[in-house]
Amino acid sequence: MHNSKHRDSLLHISRRGALRWYYAWLIRGLAIALALLVCALITTLITHLDPMAVFSSIFSASFSTPRRTWVLFQNIAMLLGVALALIPAFSMKFWNLGGEGQMLAGGLASAACMICFKDIFPGWLIIVLMVVSCLVAGAVWGLIPAFFKAKFHTNETLFTLMMNYVAIQLVSYFIIIWEVPKGAGKIGIINQSTMKGWLPSVAGQKYLLNIIIAAVMTVLMYVYLRYSKHGYEISVIGGSVNTARYIGIKVDRVIMRTMVLSGALCGLIGMLLVGGTDHTLTTSITGGRGFTAVMVAWLAKFNPVWMIATSFLLVFLEKGSGEISTNFGLNQSFSDILTGIILFFILGSEFFIQYRLSFRHSSK
Amino acid sequence: MNTSNAIEMRHISKRFGKVSNTWANDDITLSIRKGEILALLGENGSGKTTLMNMLSGIYFPDAGTIYVNGQPAVISSPRDAFNLGIGMIHQHFKLVDVLTATENIILGLEGRLDRKKASQKIRSICNEYGFDINPDQKIYDMNVSQKQTVEIIKVLYRGADILILDEPTAVLTPQETERLFAVLRSMRDNGKTIVIITHKLSEVEELSDRVAILRHGKFIKDVPTAQTTAQELTDLMVGHPVSLNIERPAPVDPQTRLEIRHLSVKDEEGVLKLDDVSFTVNSGEILGIAGISGSGQKELLESIIGLYPLESGEIVFHNPKKNRPVTFTHKSLKKIKELGAADTFHDTNMVPVSFEGMSDKEIIRWVETGDVLFNEDEIVDLRYKTPQEIRELGIRMAFVPEDRLGMGLVGNMDITDNMMLRTYRKGHAGLLDRKTPREQAEQIIENLDISTPGTNVPVRRLSGGNVQKVLVGREITFSPKVLMAAYPVRGLDIHSSYTIYDLLNKQKKAGVAVIYVGEDLDVLLSLADRILVLCSGKVSGIVPGPEADKQKIGTMMTQTGGASNA
Structure with a gap:
């Protein structure tokens, strides 16, 4: 045989x-x-x-000039920020794919502050209002799907995804209202002469503030998820909803609380983009980060520190790809x-x- | 080569991970004879399933040779195993829910898909062995026993004549077990070879022709079943003499601890799950709950701890407070003043305390000296209270749920983090304190002899018995007043089971009111002081444990009102 x-x-x-x-x-x-x-x-x-030429051009996209390096780190900071905003929700198996919408909500709220209060309030007050309103707007955008998930068991993946399109439509609507000049279809740079509501640059570097904020967020999020009672509740729910109920965690409340946090942080990133770097509002200001951040988070298995590496990798590759296609x-x-x-x-x-x-x- | 052997395994070794020094199987030589039922006996983690998985092509041995019908064989996939006529029925069924029995059975087979012909062949297999299933029924419509039948037919359909069953009775009722055994016997009489992996001695004795014992990955002995005793098998399996008697110390000073009055609950579809259930639970005794699985046991325990909404009825807890000091831990000053005015306290000289005319400061100072005592036990209504609210009232109820990793523990978390589940809210800051839980974890690892590489191993990596020890250990750490355990020994080997019975008895002796929901009537009869029998959500009787009769309880499980109340 x-x-x-x-x-x-x-x-x-x-x-x-x-x-x-x-x-x-x-x-x-x-x-x-x-x-x-x-x-x-x-x-x-x-x-x-010559492959070496191609590689060196990938590398030079990020490191050939100080400006490019700053842009690289700015992009990493923003992508990392969104990923950090998403992981509390992901850790409890709430698949928040609405990062885009929550960022836009935050960006819209801060642009509204810059435009509506420019003649009434001093710059510092406008910034304070921007911070508060972007957090609230993002939180609301995150809370809506969480509320429906908690009370009616709706599917959060679809719901958060749909909320993105609502946010895009809303932003398009306000762009038409605020467009400068009339008929241009875009807002242009907001408060270009007064720079009201523009975030201050730290040590003369335009992007440094955003980078610092992302770094602080990384540390805080690490501590929040690993060492806080809230973080513990989140991982219990992620592990088993029944166990969470059994020990008396109010699952509905934690879902909503966590999504308020997740949405608010996305909103904050939206504000940093509007007030810190772009000084304008477009529907594409988020640059798809709400989705790329999902990959950043998963590649790093939701570990905030590893996410620094994965967001670096993704941004670096993206910059390099653009460079070789032109070069x-x-x-x-x-x-x-x-x-x-x-x-x-x-x-x-x-x-x-x-x-x-x-x-x-x-x-x- | 001995051709009467269906399978010979020679010097088989297997280990997982190069780093670990423990062998899952260590130089095992075992022969399986044609036309016999061989019981493979061993404790959890002794390597039974690993060994059989090498026959069914799931694992590949690190060393050693397998002979099938006298020929050396390389079995590197389940397909190889099927080609050699070996089929395995796993503990966790591998069926596609939305397909029919027939579709599941022919899934993965090569050749043209002919459902009709397949159905016919399946029907003829059913007739041959007396299986009672409908080949066109969807899997999700089947009960556990029917699913298992589908798995067996799947293996027979592929022409297996060596069948390996991994703990097949773990999920079956006594009647279903009987039926399965009858089928297995008739298969043997038709010339099939059967291996059954088990750790239940009663099954070994009832079914097998020969028994082989494994311990810690090593082959210990094989003997014809008729020539051995349960005691000998246990000793071989555990490695040292074990007493098979379950203790039942007499209850000391039983006091009413929990009263359930006319309790009824409905599930989400509005089906009545508990119907007018009334009973009391006393301190220092074990109340056993018997009943066919799904008779309302789960709902009963969950409604007591506040996880299941009540339809009607009362749950009253008697908090043992008589002659114990009042504290501010669970009561506000306002509440204490109210209770004082209602004559519920006395001082160390038994003089009533009413706090009349005293300032708040004086009251606080007096209460804090610990000299203000309760007159009577505190009566607490647990209706409509969440687990959190119950705990905030200072009522310590422990619950060991049926679904250990799905409800009692979090599989991905380590032992320390699982210890914290009950206590993580303590402390005022928002940050966790892992120091105390880690010490508690080390304590229970030592006290309950849990085998784990450390406190930071995810509990899902532990064996079933050790998972249960972590869960029970955690629940008794905070010295509960009531301990409820649902099927606490399900899936556990003898040694672990006895450890659990021991722990329950220790709690009982410490004055805890223990509720034990069990499926093994023999154990219930020898462990419980009283046995409450449930039948379709109704209490069909409460019988004193020492006088209970297995036959009578069996009848009460299937018909309500068949026996008197005790």
Whole structure:
């Protein structure tokens, strides 16, 4: 009988125990190195360009000038900020895909403060009002789906997603109301001459304030989720809603409370974009960060500190892709391929961290 | 080569993770004979399932050889196992809910999809062995026993003649178990080889021809079942002599602790789950609750601790306060003044205290000396109170729910964080205190002999018995007045089960009112001081434990009002 015993070697997959952290990072590092190698190969094969030139241009997109580096860090800070806003909700398995809408709500509220109060209040008061109103607007935008989830068990994924479109429509409406000049279809720079409601620059750097805020948020969020009673309640609910009920946590209240926080922080990021960097309001001011942040959070397994690394990676790759498509006259899709390869390897490395592959010679 | 052996496993070893030094299976040599029922006996974590998973192609041995019908075989996938005629029925069913039985059975088979022909073949298998299922029924419409039948047919359909069943009776009622055993016997008589993984001695004795014992991943012994005793098997399994008797110390000074009066509850669909249930629970005794699964046990316990909305009735708690000092821990000054005016306190000389004409400051000072005492036990109405409100009243009720990881614990959290579930609210700041819970965790690990690499291991990684010890350990840490346990030994091996009975008895001796919901009547009869029998949400009787008769209780479980109240 010719059966399977003649097979020479077997691929054998087994679950690993706990890996030492440096070993896990070694695997991740190897994955990135491999990814770059594959990218280089594909670049030479398809475009006949020097892969080193392509890589250095990816790198220079972020680091060639101080301005570029500042923009890089500004983008990281904003993306990280949104991801930090999302993780309290994610940790209790509330899939808040409404980061976009909550940011827009916050941005709209702060733009409203800048435009409506510019002749009435001094600049500092306008900023105070902006902060308060962006938090409230974001919180309300987060609370609405949470309320319906808590009371009527609606699906939060769809609900938060739909709230994004409501926010976009609302912003479009106000852009028409506030448009300058009439008929332009856009607001333009708000308070360009008076700079009222513009966030102050720290140490002469336009982006430093946003970066500092994101850094502080990271630390606070880490402490909130790991060491606070609220954070503990969130992880109990994430682990098992029944256990939460059993020990007397008011699940409905925690869901709403957490989404108020999540929405308010998204709103804050919206305000930072409007008041700190763009000084205008458009429907695309969020730049899709509400969705990219979901990836940032998942890649880092909701760990605020790792999220610094994952948001860096995503922003760095995005900047690099843009740069090579202009520098080498390549299609934007080509840079997407490279980004895809790198992400594929990084996600794939998680498999090798969880599981071990061994080749075994069958005993005769 | 001995051809009367269906399977021979020689020097099989397996371990998980290169780092760990413990072998799940350590140099096991075991033969399974054709046409026998072999019981594979061992405690949780002794490597029974691991060993059998290597036969069914789920794991691959690190060392050793498997011979099937005398031929060396490489089994690296479930498909290889099927090709060799080996089929395994797992503890957790692997069925697709929205498909029919037939569709599940033919799922993954190669060739043309012919439902009609498949249905016919399934019907003929059913007739052959006396299975009673409808091949066109959807899985979600089936009960647990029917799902298990589908799993068995799935294996037979693929032509298996060596069947491995992993703890098949864990989910079955006594009657369903009987039926399963009859089927297994008739399969054996038709020449099939059957391996049943179990840790229940009664099943080993009732069903098997031969029994093989594993302990800590090692093969200990195999003996013909007829030539051994339950005591010998237990000793081999545990590794040292174990007493199989359950203690029942006489209750000391029983006092009414909990009174349930005319309790009725309905579920979300408006179906009556508890119908006019009345009983009392006393301190220092174990009240056993017997009944067919789903007779209202879950609803009863959950309504007592405030998780299930009441339709009507009363739940009254007698807080043991007589001659104990009043404190401000759970009562406000206003409340204490009210109680004082209502003649509920006396001082250390038994002189009534009314606080008349005293200033608030004086009252506070007096109460804080601990010299103001209660006249009587405090009567607390628990109706319409949430678990949180009950706790704020200072009423310590412990509850070990049926679904340990789904309700009692959080699987992804470590032991320390699970210890905190009850107490994390303590302390005034918004931050957690992990120091006390970590000490408590270390304490219960030591006291209850929980085997874990440390306090920071997620509890879902622990074995069933250890998970239960963490849960029970946590619940008794805060010295409850009432301890309710639902099926606390379900899925546990003998050793762990006896540890749990021991813990319950210790609580009983400490004056705790214990409610024990169980499924094993033998255990209920020897552990409980009184047994309350539930039948479709009604109390069909309360019987004193020492006088209870298994047959009579069995009858009461199926018909209400069949017996007198005690």
